[in-house]
Amino acid sequence: MEGTTVFTPSLEGMKLVKSENGEMLTKPFLDVCKLILPVLDKFGAAMALVKSDIGGNITRLETKYSTNPTKYNLLYSMVQEEVGAKTAKGSSSCTNGLLWLTRAMDFLVELFRNLLEHADWTMSQACLDSYGKTLKKWHGWLASSSFSVNVS
Incomplete structure (x- = not known):
């Protein structure tokens, strides 16, 4: 298939994550998020922590969804219930x-953008730049310094 990449299933799946009213559907959203996990395997140990974090958050949401798929059909319903x-x-x-999970996906989008636009950068450069633009503001100094060590 010409034009098919490792991202094709994710891009196709993105078309299914919203209801007719524009609300996020839980199962299709989580299914699309899961499609990135095998891609992260291609990066080896450098992305093991990111993959583990993403996988854990997907599992947490899937576990809740599976307790009542009708009630939790919309992603927002889980949030509403917990806020209440x-x-x-x-x-x-x-x-x-x-x-x-959404913060990690933001990081990955930025990482893939960096890898595409900066072919001369090392993986470490691409990761650190992406981290600085997306996750760093949410992490304390300890997590930030740990991230630097893991991608070096």
């Missing part, structure tokens, strides 16, 4: 998992 119960800010909440 005042559990959304908890470190093990689905809201927190969704927040970090």
